[in-house]
Amino acid sequence: MRAGVECAGTLEHAYRACLWSRVANRVLLPIANFPAPTPEALYEGAHGVDWSAHLAADGTLAVDCTTGRSAITHTQYAALKVKDAVVDQFRERTGGRPSVDVATPHVRLNLHIDRDVATLAIDLSGDSLHRRGYRGPQGAAPLKENLAAAILLRAGWPEIAKAEHGAVGLVDPMCGAGSLVIEAALIAADVAPGLLRTYFGFLRWRGHDAALWQRLIDEANARRAAGSLEHVALRAYDRDPAAVRSTLDNAARAGFAKLVHAERRDLADLPPAPAPRGLVVVNPPYGERIGEVTGLAETYALLGRKLRETFLGWQAAVFTGNPPLGRELGLKARRTHTMYNGPIECRLLRIDIDAKHFETKRTPGAMPEPNEAARARPGADMFANRLRKNASTLGAWARREGVACYRVYDADMPEYAFSIDVYSDSAEADAPRWLYVQEYAPPATIDPAKARARRDEAFSVIPETLGVPRERVHLRVRRRQKGGTQYSKLSERGEFDLVKEGDLSLYVNFTDYLDTGLFLDHRPTRARIRELADGKRFLNLFAYTGTASVFAAAGGARSTTTIDMSHTYLDWARRNLDENGFTDARKHDLVQADVLQWLEERSADRYDLIFLDPPTLSRSKRMDTEFDLQRDHVKLIRNTLARLAPGGLLIFSNNFRKFRLDAEALAEFAVEDVTAKTIPHDFARNQRIHQCFEIRVPASATKSVWPLISLGRKPSAKK
Numbered sequence: 001m002r003a004g005v006e007c008a009g010t011l012e013h014a015y016r017a018c019l020w021s022r023v024a025n026r027v028l029l030p031i032a033n034f035p036a037p038t039p040e041a042l043y044e045g046a047h048g049v050d051w052s053a054h055l056a057a058d059g060t061l062a063v064d065c066t067t068g069r070s071a072i073t074h075t076q077y078a079a080l081k082v083k084d085a086v087v088d089q090f091r092e093r094t095g096g097r098p099s100v101d102v103a104t105p106h107v108r109l110n111l112h113i114d115r116d117v118a119t120l121a122i123d124l125s126g127d128s129l130h131r132r133g134y135r136g137p138q139g140a141a142p143l144k145e146n147l148a149a150a151i152l153l154r155a156g157w158p159e160i161a162k163a164e165h166g167a168v169g170l171v172d173p174m175c176g177a178g179s180l181v182i183e184a185a186l187i188a189a190d191v192a193p194g195l196l197r198t199y200f201g202f203l204r205w206r207g208h209d210a211a212l213w214q215r216l217i218d219e220a221n222a223r224r225a226a227g228s229l230e231h232v233a234l235r236a237y238d239r240d241p242a243a244v245r246s247t248l249d250n251a252a253r254a255g256f257a258k259l260v261h262a263e264r265r266d267l268a269d270l271p272p273a274p275a276p277r278g279l280v281v282v283n284p285p286y287g288e289r290i291g292e293v294t295g296l297a298e299t300y301a302l303l304g305r306k307l308r309e310t311f312l313g314w315q316a317a318v319f320t321g322n323p324p325l326g327r328e329l330g331l332k333a334r335r336t337h338t339m340y341n342g343p344i345e346c347r348l349l350r351i352d353i354d355a356k357h358f359e360t361k362r363t364p365g366a367m368p369e370p371n372e373a374a375r376a377r378p379g380a381d382m383f384a385n386r387l388r389k390n391a392s393t394l395g396a397w398a399r400r401e402g403v404a405c406y407r408v409y410d411a412d413m414p415e416y417a418f419s420i421d422v423y424s425d426s427a428e429a430d431a432p433r434w435l436y437v438q439e440y441a442p443p444a445t446i447d448p449a450k451a452r453a454r455r456d457e458a459f460s461v462i463p464e465t466l467g468v469p470r471e472r473v474h475l476r477v478r479r480r481q482k483g484g485t486q487y488s489k490l491s492e493r494g495e496f497d498l499v500k501e502g503d504l505s506l507y508v509n510f511t512d513y514l515d516t517g518l519f520l521d522h523r524p525t526r527a528r529i530r531e532l533a534d535g536k537r538f539l540n541l542f543a544y545t546g547t548a549s550v551f552a553a554a555g556g557a558r559s560t561t562t563i564d565m566s567h568t569y570l571d572w573a574r575r576n577l578d579e580n581g582f583t584d585a586r587k588h589d590l591v592q593a594d595v596l597q598w599l600e601e602r603s604a605d606r607y608d609l610i611f612l613d614p615p616t617l618s619r620s621k622r623m624d625t626e627f628d629l630q631r632d633h634v635k636l637i638r639n640t641l642a643r644l645a646p647g648g649l650l651i652f653s654n655n656f657r658k659f660r661l662d663a664e665a666l667a668e669f670a671v672e673d674v675t676a677k678t679i680p681h682d683f684a685r686n687q688r689i690h691q692c693f694e695i696r697v698p699a700s701a702t703k704s705v706w707p708l709i710s711l712g713r714k715p716s717a718k719k
Helices: 013-020 037-045 075-094 144-152 179-188 210-226 239-254 296-310 322-331 380-402 448-466 521-532 548-555 566-580 597-602 629-641 699-705
Strands: 029-036 058-069 105-113 117-125 168-172 233-238 259-266 278-282 315-320 334-340 344-352 406-410 418-424 433-440 473-478 497-501 504-508 537-541 559-564 586-592 607-612 644-654 669-675 691-696
Touching: 013 210, 029 037, 029 473, 037 075, 037 117, 037 473, 058 075, 075 566, 117 448, 144 278, 144 334, 144 344, 179 233, 179 239, 179 259, 179 278, 179 548, 233 239, 233 380, 296 322, 315 322, 315 691, 322 607, 380 406, 380 448, 406 448, 406 521, 418 497, 418 699, 448 473, 504 548, 504 566, 521 607, 521 644, 537 548, 548 559, 548 566, 548 607, 559 566, 559 597, 566 586, 607 629, 629 644
Parallel strands: 058 105, 168 233, 168 278, 233 259, 278 315, 433 473, 537 559, 537 607, 559 586, 607 644
Antiparallel strands: 029 117, 105 117, 315 344, 334 344, 406 418, 418 433, 497 504, 644 691, 669 691
C-alpha cells in the first residue's frame, strides 16, 4: 500500500518537514518523471537526468524502488537499472564513478513506478524519520516513534498539555520501551523530533543549503530552550523491569532524564493519578507477536477497572489491534480511529473517563448478551439445529449411563469450531447445569471478520438452545499452548463448583484456568483405575487436581500417593479427596515435587498401580529439567516402571495428538494399546483426544528397568 501527501513548497518547507514532522516516514523531492514501460526506457529516462547537480563523481548513492500496476515488477532489477544509468553518465563525462553505500549514502534515490510511469526523487530524509536518535536496543514488538506520535496527536495530547490548563499528567501503564511517554514529552516541550538525528539525506546532497539548515536548527534549539515541562507529570509503568530500564535509558538520551518517571508496577498496582486531569495512553497486548489472546480479556478488564477507579475525570487513548477486546474495558469510546501498526489494522479508542460512559460490565469469560442481528442469520439456525440434535441424543445417553458431565458438541460443523461441555451435579434431566464453551482459535488463513460473525451466531443461540442461563455459560479460547503453560492461571476469582462423576463429587473452576480441573475424556480411564485399585498401592504422577487419586481411593486402594509440582493443584486434590471422605493424610499422601526428579531418586517404595499422564512439553522455570514427551517418553516410562511392584500395572496416557510410542525401545515390556477402550462415547468424533497404554513388566525383564536414566537435563557449562 502506497500512501503519502503531495505538496508544493520551498526547500525550507522540505527541511522543516524533515526536522519537525512527528508522523512522516520520509520526505521526497521529485526530480524527474518519465515513461518506463521497459527496463531500457527506465535506463534512458534515468540517464537523461543531470546527476552532477545532485552528486559528485566520487560520492556515494543508494536506490530504493517500489512498483505497482506496471510491466516492470522486479524492484531490485529496476533499482539496478537506475544505478547503472547514474554511474554510466558519470563515467562518460568524468571517467570516474560514484560507489554504492546502502547505509548512509551522499544521495539516496527513491524510484516509484506506477502504470509504467517512473518518478525519481531525492530522499531528503535519508532514513525513516521515525528513527529519532534516542532509542537504544529494541525490546519485543516496539511501537515506532511516529506511530506513537500519531496516537498522541489523535488523542488530543497537544491541547491537554498546554500550560494555561495548569498541572496535567500523562500515564502509560504498559510502557514497553517508552515510545509514548517520550513522544509526549517531545510534543509538550515543543522539541523538534529530528533534533537528535545526526544523518539526513540532504546533508551531502549538492543542492543542500547549509546556512538555511543551520538557521532552522538554531530556531529549533531556541524553541526547545523555551519549552517547559514543569506543569506536566510524565509517568511510565511496566511489570517488566527490562522495559522500565529501557524507558529510562531512552528518556535520558532524549534529554528527559529528570522529567520522565518510570518504575516497575503491575497493572493492578498503579499509584494515584499524578494530576487533576490528563491522558492515560496505552498500547496493551492484543495477541500479535507478544502474548496470546487467551487471558487478554482479563487484562483489558483490569485496565478498564483501573481507569475507572484511579483516573476519573481524565481522558484515555487505548490502542489495540484486537478491537473486540476493547469491549472488555467497560468504557464507551466517544471516538474510534482506524490506524495501522505495520500490517496490523488497529483501533484507537478515545475515552472520556466519566461515570456516564461506564458500561455495565459482564464478567470476562462470560457469555455476551444476545446479538439479535447474528441470531437472525441462517448460520445461527443451522448451528442451533445441530446443538438440538446432539443434546437430544447425547443427553439421553448421559441420563441412561448416569453421566453428569459430558461433551455435547466438538466442532461437528467445522466452520463453528467450538467444543461445548456440560457440567452438572446430577445426571437427571432437570438438574442445574453449567456450559463450558471453548473456541478453537481460527488459523491465520481464515478471515477474522468471518470468524467473528460465526462466533456471534454461535453465542446468540448456545444458552437458549441448551437451556442454560447465560450467567452459567463460560467461554475460553484455545490456542496451541507453549511448554509448561497448559495450566497457566488466567484469573484470581477462586470460585469452585461441585460436579458429579458417578457417585463421586469433584471440584471444578470455570473462571481461573484454561481447563476446569476435570478432563472429561479421561472418564473411562478413571473408572478403570477404580476397578483395579482394591488393596493396591496407587501412584498418581503429574497428578493435576488429583481426580485419579479420588477414584483409586474410592476403589479401595490401600494407599494413594499424588505428586505434582503445583501447590495450588495439590490443595485442589486435597479438597477433592476430603469432599469424598478420604481425609486420612497418612493414607492419602500429597507430594509437591518435580516428577522427573522424584522418579530419579532411588527409593525402596514400590506401587502396584501407577497412573502416568505427563504434559507434552515442560519448560517450567521451577524445574531443573526440560521435558519433551515424544523425545523422552521411553526414559520416562522406564523410570516409572522402576517404581512398579512385581505384578503391577502402569497406565500411561497423554494428549499429544501426534504421539508415537517407541514400541521397539520398550520391546521387553508387555504393552497394550487401550486407547479405543478409553475414548468415551461423547468423544467418539475425536479419536485422537488422547492415547492410553497399559504396561506391565514381565518377571524376566525386571532387572532391565534399572539403572535410572537422567531425564532431560539442561546441559551443564562444566565439562
